[in-house]
Amino acid sequence: MKIITNRLSGVQVEPARTLRELLVRNRDLRMLWLGNLISVCGGWFSAVAVFAMVYEHSGAGLAAGLTLAVRYLPGVLAGVWGGVLADRADRRAVMLVTDVLMAALAAAFLLADDPGRLWLVYPLTFASAAAGFVFQAARNAWMPSLARPEEYPLYSAAVQVNGLVFQALGGAAGGLVVTVVGWRWAFAVNAVSFLLSAWLTATVRSGDRSAGSPSHGWLRSLREGVTVAVRTRVIAALLLLEALFCLGLGGTITAMTYLALRVHALGEGGTGWFYAVQGAVGGVVLVLAASRIRAMGPPGRHLVIGLSCLVEGGLTMLLGLPVGVLPALVLWGMISAAEVVYGPAAMTTLLTATSNETRGRVTSLWSATATLSLGVSAAVTGALVDRMGVAVFVVLGLLMAVAGAAWLAVHGRAPAASGTGAAPGRPVVP
Template sequence: MVFIFFSRYVPRVTDIEERGATGLGSLLAGNRDFRLLWLGNLVSVCGGWFTAVAVFAMLYEHTGAAVAAGASLAMRYLPGILFGTWGGVLADRLDRRTIMLVGDGVLAVLALAFLLADSPGTIWLAYPLTFASAAVGFVFQAARNAWMPSLVRPEESVLYAAAVQVNGLLFQAVGGLAGAAAVTLVGWRWAFVVNAVSFLVSFHFTAKVRRGDRRGDTRPQAARGLRAFREGLRAVRRSRLVSALLLLEAVFCLGLGGSITAMTALAVQVHDLGDGGTGWFYAVQGLAGAVVLLVAAPRLKRLPEERRLVVLGLSCLGEGLFTAALGLPSSALGALAIWGAAACADVVYGPVSMAVLLGHSPNELRGRVVSLWSATATASLGVSAVVSGALLDALGPAALLPVLGACMALPGAAWLVALRAGLLGATRRVRPAAGSR
């Protein structure tokens, strides 16, 4: 459905080029500071996928239970509830560049600390280390998501979000395959070392950037602490569209988190792809998603917001249907193909939703609005990962995947119906509370 929509309603790439619109390559080539942050994020994401494959392999080696992988995913997602939202407050009050530099340094140390968990007696350390790494990562992301968009023009917000997502997808593919190879050939220890080095490289690139909106509301009388958090909540509630987007994200991610847990069981238990089997699924997801996004990004840039909102619903609906299909009997190659198709349906969702959020969030509220959206997603992902991990051990992926697919497809269908009925109201920008700039 996503592809039918693009073929009928979205301008062709050649038309865009004739009109002088820039693509991802032009954005990166012509914007030094954005390119530096993009490169730093790219390297650290690659290392992160090394660690994701290594942690899953380590847990299955020492526990042999799907619920262990689900618990590990929960430790990655749940810190977003506590630290993601407060990271947005910090990003709107402190120097965003400094937050990112400190975050890179702490994450490098935590990556090496995973080496201490590689034994049956110390495997429990993987959970607090995953939690701590995720907590620091969410604060880091809040600062990056508040600072990095200010390095591009407002009309380039879709390209900004697409560029960030593309580097994640490409290096998810490279990191997934390399992580699978590393785990299979030399074990998971080197994956953690590579991840630590990647954070140091990210630190190097970030330290070179000084432009952009490094601070939010700098007024002495600006709200702090809990008042600042409540101010962000009130700002979100004042926009029906942004509130609806957070609700869509919450319900959709109840299925998404479980599908990632189920993918681990498909790779390791059902299709017997070995300790690094999850790397193959990550690689297919990254490659398929990156190709689609590179083609779609300049087209999405030309779309009016009303049509972008249609893309959101189609994306959720498509990924849900493909996820449900993963429960059908298939070969390993067939499962990888369906997983890749789900990635193609999903990949346009991130840039479009981020562009909507940025378009409705002024600089002094940007960190909190985007962080609330991220925290909503991570809370649902964490709950879904834990519950799905327990259900996988009892039911198996064939019975669970159709349910998870429905959790993603139904909110997408409801979103499209609400758009058709005009229930989301007129799109309008989130404004600061009284007394803010």
């Protein structure tokens, strides 16, 4: 085990072995983690509220699908250029500005609570998502530098688990609040959560807040990021995997909304129960699996990536069967268990092939690839689900399973990363 000297105390410490160790020892990483955790909780309140409001005023699966599509598509443009910004500007400042902007936009959703003003949901969703992708690009470029390379799987799990834990709480609480007192309070909670996130971010000043002064223009910076992604074999492979897998994944969220509200008639906050199961099961599995993934080498992580996609696709196809609400929730939990192990394995693979100078652009390209596929899938599925019903899950699951099988066939032996890999001892992250 590599021993590293703490720069402040001079005491030699080993890299963290568990999520708990990482968060207890690393104060700055913990503050950013808490800020993101709080804003994610508010985001799930808002997600449940938006779907309930759209269904109430429109009653159409297509409308819900378009809402998801509008949420995803800004990642293609805002996310990519947000990555360029993250590699050119102060990453902490970008996060602070976008947090405050997202708080204002969250409160503005209250203006759309009327059939005649429902159209406001779409520009507000687009603007909120665009700001969120810029925030994410800055966070993914800065926050990894607060961890050590040996801690990348734990770092990735920490970022993912906060969303899952508060997805469970936010989904259940959001469903309860929307059902009992309506969606207006959910939007207010979301706005406050972004302000709390900004306050916690403001307390952190360490890490690689900047990649250095750029010596050329924005377009050339973007081209450099694309070149790194294309020429680094493992990054290019992950981009292709994301594109195909997310064509299935994006539609499952739209179809789940139909399943909860139309098939099982769980009420206005019905999607919250599915989100809660996904968050609870995924959070527990991720905490248990993070240390194991940390101990793996590249071959093991490559195997985890492929099997996760393959198993999730197979389980998703089973949702197309005519089952009751309890079996559907159990299946949804199993799908989450298969999905969550993908994040630490894939992010660690990506980070070890990326340097601090291009981290914002490469991770944003990866995110943009996923969000483009998610958005297209959500919109198409929204139109199909009103005609096909739950049978659409079979098509969506097949796409995910094919993506996993293709990865295993080509990368099952874990080819070594080539191109611009980060130095083994250099701290970098998502």
